[in-house]
Amino acid sequence: MQLLRCVTLCIASQSFQIEWKTQRRxxxxxxxxxxxGAKTFHETGVYIDIQGLAAGPNRSIVLRGDIDALPIQEGREDLPYKSQVAGVMHACGHDMHASVALGTALAFHRLRENFSGRVRVVFQxxxxxxxxxxxxxxxxLLHGFDAAVGLHVHTDIPAGSFGARAGAVTKSSDQFEVKFIGNMAHGAKPDAGVDAIAIAGAFINEVQKVVSRxxxxDDGAxxxxxxxxxxxATNIICPSVTMTGTIRTSSPESRTRxxxxxxxxxxxxxxxxxGRPDFASLSGEPPVVNDARMVDRFRQLVVQTLGESKYVQRPASSGSDDFGFYSESLPSLYFWFGSQEPGNEAGVHTPAFGASDDIRIPTTELAIRYCWELLHS
Structure with missing residues (x-):
């Protein structure tokens, strides 16, 4: 697992260097x-509680906005919010998520005389x-709360539209590392050695049969x-091969299996x-699982405020999101807001990704309205 740890720590270190400024901002x-009263957590995270002062059911809601960037060089020059840091950009829309979270926090602060309960906004x-x-x-940070709300930009949904679905909406993501250990020999005498590359090739073929057979x-593993x-070298029987990868599933049972x-x-x-194997795995995010009743309430809100056409049903994602830790702990809604429009068609995690500032305010308003409804249910 040494290679896995080195890779993840390197990425985390790059993020931390940038996120100190984000936290301060x-x-x-x-x-x-x-x-x-803003508090910090996990090195560069921030959360703040807004306590309502009115009488009522006194419910408590968490809303998460993630704030980290990715080690990708931005490839567009037409964006007013183009990254100012070489080699780092918000290629997954987290700057927009953070903006929505900030707007939600400010709105509930201004409305604190009019609601009961507590809203915790997490900049994660x-x-x-x-x-x-x-x-x-x-x-x-989730103890004592009644529900959690997360959100994510979606490049396959038209800008101005929103979506959600009940059940698993992302997959779990576990990392693994396996080192196959053979025995070195001259390439002219393969029988005198144990070829680790041959072992690795067989593993690649066989492991995919487990998925398909x-x-x-319906799990989509x-x-x-x-x-x-x-x-x-080209003329040496390879003595060892190290491979790393990911395992994704939609259910705890499939994940373990x-x-x-x-x-x-x-x-x-x-x-x-x-040969001999040295296998290790690192448990990552669980699937994000949406509460069916929360999804239905969200759909009703979108239809009532924006119209039937603005609610879009999309398939579950094969990606992962650590909001799954929230949904493991609390009834949760993880909704998508669309960004697709002319000029902004590129997918996330690409240098060409972009999303219009025009979608921030409608998304923030919807998040505020939805959390408001949860507080008063």
């Missing part, structure tokens, strides 16, 4: 609106890589081999080829 902006770092910020939130079709390293089967395949293939 958020805290200073809150203070400008006389919002004291490290959604994209370990050590995951959502894990730390679930371990300490053993996992439920995915095993990805992301890196392969090692080898000495597939991680176990990938380990078993590694053991079996290595033994069959006279």
């Amino acid at each position: 958020i805290v200073d902006t809150l203070a400008c609106f006389d919002m004291a 770092p490290a959604e994209e890589a370990e050590p995951l910020g959502g894990r730390s939130v679930a371990e300490g 053993e996992m439920p079709v 995915i095993v990805t081999i992301g890196t392969i390293q090692d080898g000495e 597939l991680v176990q089967r990938v380990r078993q395949i590694a053991d079996g293939v290595a033994t069959m080829h006279r």
Whole structure:
């Protein structure tokens, strides 16, 4: 697991260097609106509680906006919010998520005389890589709350439209590392060695058969081999190969089963080829699972305020989000807001990604209205 740890720590380190300034900007902006009491967590995270002063059911709601960027060089020059930091950009829309969260916090602060209960707005770092910020939130910041709300830009939904669906809307994401250990020999005498590359090739083929032949079709399980390293020379039987990858599923049962089967395949293939495996896995995000009643309420709100055509039903994502830690702990809604329009068609995690500022205010208004309804239910 040493390689995995090095990669995740490197990404986390890059994010932290930028997010200190983001954290400071958020805290200073809150203070400008006389919002004291912001607290920090997970190094660069911020959260603030807005306590309602009216009589009522006294419910407590959490809203999350993630704030981290990605180590990608922005490829567009036409954006007024183009990244000012070389090699880093908001390629997943988290700057917009943070803006919506900030607007929600400011609105409830102004409305505090008119609602009962508490709204906690979380500006969460490290959604994209370990050590995951959502894990730390679930371990300490959700106690005593009734529901959680998350949101994410969606590049396949038209700008101005919104979507949500009940059940699993993302997949879990676990990382694994396997080192196949063979025995070095001259390339002219392969029988004198144990070829780790041959073991690795067999593993790649066999592990995909587990997905296609053993996992439920509707789970949409995915095993990805992301890196392969090692080898000495063109004429040497390779003594070891290290591979890393991810395992994605839609249910806890499939998640446990597939991680176990990938380990078993590694053991079996290595033994069959006279080698040895060294396998380790790192548990990542669980699936984000939406509460059906919260989704229905969200759909009704969109239809009532914006019209039937503005609510879009989309398939579940094969990606992951550490909001899954929230939905494991509380009834949750994770909704999508669309960004697709001429000039903004590129997908997330690409240098060409962009989203119009015009979608921020409608999304913020919808988030405020929805949280307001949850407080008064």
